[in-house]
Amino acid sequence: MTPPDSIKIAVESLSAFYGPDPGLRNINLPIPARSILGIIGPSGSGKTTFLRTLNRLNDLKPESRIEGRVLLDGQDIYHPAFDVVSLRKRVGMVFALPMPLPMSIADNITYGPRLAGIRNRARLDALIETSLQSAFLWDEVKNRLSSSAMRLSGGQQQRLCLARTLAMQPEVILLDEPCSGLDPISTARIEEALTLLKSQYTVVLVTNNTKQAARVADRTAFFLMGELVEVDETRRIFTIPRDSRTGDYVTGRFG
Amino acid sequence: MRIAPKYTQRIAIALLGGATLLTLLVLLFIILFVLEKGLPAVTWQFLSQAPRDMGRSGGIFPVIVGTFLLPLLAIAIALPLGVGTAVYLTEYTRETRLTRVIRFGTDCLAGIPSIIFGLFGFIFFVVILGFGWSLLSGGLTLALMILPTIIRTTEEAIRAVPNTFREVSFSLGATRWETVLHVVLPNALPGIATGIMLSLGRSIGETAAVIFTAGSALRMPTSVYDSVRTMAVHFYLLAREGISNENAYGTAAVLILAVLGVNLTAYWIMNRFVGRHT
Known part of the structure; x- marks a missing residue:
C-alpha cells in the first residue's frame, strides 16, 4: 500500500501528440495517493487526452504519440517493459457516457475480474455485491442481476460502470466527465460514492462542471489549450488562484 | 408545365x-408455379426412399x-477462415495498401461465375489432389465460393460494433484477443449470421460448381470421399435428360420448402439468441 500523502502518479514533462499538433504540452503534475484530483477546463483543453494518457488508452489510436514520463508508484508506465494490460487493471476508468457492455448486470461487473483469472463463484458474487454497494446501486438491482444492463436508466448505467471499475480492485480510478449526461440526483449519488472511495483509491476526476470539482475534489488542476495553467488545493483555486485565467474560468467569465 | 406537388407525390407512391x-x-408466381407442379409428386415415400431407375421412380432421400x-461442410470450412480473415483485417491491421489489395481481391473473388469455381475445383481438388x-x-x-461473402459481411458487422465497447473492454484489462472474443464477435453475431444465411442460400441452390466437383452419384454417402448429388443437380439432370418431369418438379418443390425452412429456423434462432441483451 502506498502511504497517505505520498505521490501515487507523477506526471513529468508530458506532451501528447495527435499527428503534428500537440494535444498536451509539457505537463508536470504530481497526483497524491488517496485523494480526489479534479481537472477542469473548457472543451478542447486536453483534459480527456490527459486522463487517457494515465491508462494508455490513447495508445489505441495509431497516430498518437507521447513524450515525457508518467510514473505510477515510481515506475514509468510508458517504459517498453511495462505491461499495458496490468496497468489497466491497476488504473480503472469510467467513461463520459454510460457504457455498459451488452450483457447482464452481473456479467458487466465480473468481466474484468474473470479476465484477471478469478473463477471462484463465491468470490465473484462477493465482488458483485460489494462493488454495487460502493456505487450505491445494489438496492436497486439486487433482484435482477441477470437481466440486461442495457435496460437500466442512464444514471443507473453510469453507477454500474463505476461498480464495474471498482470490481477490478484498482489503485487509481479515472473518471471522464462521469456525470455529464446525468440528472442532479444521479450526479449526487456518484459524488457521494466518490467521496467515500477516496479513503481507498486515488481518484482523478475530469469535469466540465466546475462546481462539481469544488464539491468533491481535494486538489484541482486547471487545463487550458493543452497546458496545465495551475494546480492547487481546490479551496485556493476557487478563492485565490495565482493565474488570472483560472480566476476568470472558475467565476464563469469564459469557457 | 409543372405538376402540382400533390400529384407528384401520388405518382411517386404509385x-x-x-x-x-x-x-x-x-416471386409468388415462381413459388406457386413450382409448388403446384411439384407438390403432387411429394409423398412420404418420395422423401424417405432411395431413387430407382436413375430417378424415374422411387424417392430422393440420399439427394x-x-x-x-455439402453446404454444411462448405460453411464449416469457410466460416473459421472467413471470420478469421475479417477479424485480422479489421482488428489487427491498420488500413494500408496491402489491406486494400486483399479487400479488392476478395471482392473480385465474389464476382467470379460459379462454373469457373467448378472448373478450378475439378482440376485442383478432384484431379490434382486426387x-x-x-x-x-x-x-x-x-x-x-462463399468465402468472400462471409469475409465481407463479417467485416461490415465488426465495423458496426461501437469503438467505445472496445475501449471499455481494454480499460478493464482485456487484451485485444479477449476483446475480440468477448465483446466484438458476440456483438457482430447478427451480421455474421446474415453472411452465413446468404452463403447457405447460394450454396444450397448451386449446380455448376457442384456437378463438376461432387459428382452426381445417387448412393447414400458414407464418407467425405463419396460422391453426392444435391437436389439442384438432381433437378437439372432429371429435367435435362428428360428422365422424369414429375420427379424433377417434386425435387424443386422440396428444395424451395427446404430453403424456406432453413431461413425461418435461422431467423428464429437469431431472434432468441440476439434479443436477450440489446
Whole structure:
C-alpha cells in the first residue's frame, strides 16, 4: 500500500501528440495517493487526452504519440517493459457516457475480474455485491442481476460502470466527465460514492462542471489549450488562484 | 408545365408501390408455379426412399442428405477462415495498401461465375489432389465460393460494433484477443449470421460448381470421399435428360420448402439468441 500523502502518479514533462499538433504540452503534475484530483477546463483543453494518457488508452489510436514520463508508484508506465494490460487493471476508468457492455448486470461487473483469472463463484458474487454497494446501486438491482444492463436508466448505467471499475480492485480510478449526461440526483449519488472511495483509491476526476470539482475534489488542476495553467488545493483555486485565467474560468467569465 | 406537388407525390407512391408489388408477384408466381407442379409428386415415400431407375421412380432421400451435407461442410470450412480473415483485417491491421489489395481481391473473388469455381475445383481438388468427385471436393469448392461473402459481411458487422465497447473492454484489462472474443464477435453475431444465411442460400441452390466437383452419384454417402448429388443437380439432370418431369418438379418443390425452412429456423434462432441483451 502506498502511504497517505505520498505521490501515487507523477506526471513529468508530458506532451501528447495527435499527428503534428500537440494535444498536451509539457505537463508536470504530481497526483497524491488517496485523494480526489479534479481537472477542469473548457472543451478542447486536453483534459480527456490527459486522463487517457494515465491508462494508455490513447495508445489505441495509431497516430498518437507521447513524450515525457508518467510514473505510477515510481515506475514509468510508458517504459517498453511495462505491461499495458496490468496497468489497466491497476488504473480503472469510467467513461463520459454510460457504457455498459451488452450483457447482464452481473456479467458487466465480473468481466474484468474473470479476465484477471478469478473463477471462484463465491468470490465473484462477493465482488458483485460489494462493488454495487460502493456505487450505491445494489438496492436497486439486487433482484435482477441477470437481466440486461442495457435496460437500466442512464444514471443507473453510469453507477454500474463505476461498480464495474471498482470490481477490478484498482489503485487509481479515472473518471471522464462521469456525470455529464446525468440528472442532479444521479450526479449526487456518484459524488457521494466518490467521496467515500477516496479513503481507498486515488481518484482523478475530469469535469466540465466546475462546481462539481469544488464539491468533491481535494486538489484541482486547471487545463487550458493543452497546458496545465495551475494546480492547487481546490479551496485556493476557487478563492485565490495565482493565474488570472483560472480566476476568470472558475467565476464563469469564459469557457 | 409543372405538376402540382400533390400529384407528384401520388405518382411517386404509385410507381414505387407498383414496383414492390410486381417484385412480390413474380416471386409468388415462381413459388406457386413450382409448388403446384411439384407438390403432387411429394409423398412420404418420395422423401424417405432411395431413387430407382436413375430417378424415374422411387424417392430422393440420399439427394436430400447430400443437399444438406455439402453446404454444411462448405460453411464449416469457410466460416473459421472467413471470420478469421475479417477479424485480422479489421482488428489487427491498420488500413494500408496491402489491406486494400486483399479487400479488392476478395471482392473480385465474389464476382467470379460459379462454373469457373467448378472448373478450378475439378482440376485442383478432384484431379490434382486426387479427392475424386466427392463431398470433400464439392465442400472445398463451395467454401472458396462463399468465402468472400462471409469475409465481407463479417467485416461490415465488426465495423458496426461501437469503438467505445472496445475501449471499455481494454480499460478493464482485456487484451485485444479477449476483446475480440468477448465483446466484438458476440456483438457482430447478427451480421455474421446474415453472411452465413446468404452463403447457405447460394450454396444450397448451386449446380455448376457442384456437378463438376461432387459428382452426381445417387448412393447414400458414407464418407467425405463419396460422391453426392444435391437436389439442384438432381433437378437439372432429371429435367435435362428428360428422365422424369414429375420427379424433377417434386425435387424443386422440396428444395424451395427446404430453403424456406432453413431461413425461418435461422431467423428464429437469431431472434432468441440476439434479443436477450440489446
